[in-house]
Ligand code: KMH
């Protein structure tokens with residue numbers, strides 16, 4: 001098995017300081033949390049930013065500043081979100097690609113998202129994929145439902161995505177695929193051979209799916225975007241605490257942890 005890539009999803013768009021006071025929201029807090037997570041074993045940071053009020057934002061300036069601060073501290077792979085928050089316009093969501101991060105998320109279909117709708121119609125997906133290709137940004141295909149894998153494979157046929165694809169199975173969002181082991185087995189066996197995949201279990205699904213991915217040869221995403229708890233009724237102290245636990249379990253199971261350089265090789269990212 002390849003070494004384990006741990007992605008940290010620091011703040012996302014949905015969690016609030018009210019939910020967990022340790023949630024990082026300023027660029028400085030986000031960068032410091034990324035660095036602490038890097039020291040704990042993360043090689044990829046899935047990046048969202050917030051505005052000065054702590055609300056979700058796709059502001060290019062905030063992304064630029066957070067990316068600069070992270071790069072001053074470590075060589076983690078920076079993966080910006082093109083998902084943003086429910087209700088963000090396609091223009092807002094795609095704007096930070098101009099910063100040419102090494103990676104960006106690309107959700108390949110529409111899904112109910114709690115009480116909202118995470119809106120990703122075909123023309124939006126096609127436009128985002130085309131822009132990533134033009135800018136040399138490696139997409140991570142976000143899969144909230146099984147049909148999103150087929151949508152991604154259609155983009156490969158159209159020449160808008162390059163194989164091997166890298167997927168993130170986001171499991172347990174209310175409205176999307178559930179987060180049980182049978183679901184992960186199904187998704188991991190549905191992607192084409194040679195693909196890489198990571199799993200982001202939402203809430204209580206985070207830890208069991210992480211353990212399953214370690215065993216199955218996938219990779220793992222943890223962080224406050226997906227889960228703010230360490231265990232039932234106990235808030236996590238930091239993103240790094242969640243990363244450290246995954247690293248500890250992986251090492252116990254005989255799976256070594258990838259450095260950012262090793263993650264670049266596994267994910268087919270070449271630095272210019
Ligand atoms: N905040 C969700 C609506 C992504 O980053 O690409 C979408 C999301 C996915 O977080």
Ligand code: ZN
Nearest residue numbers: 012081083225
């Ligand atoms: Zn995200």
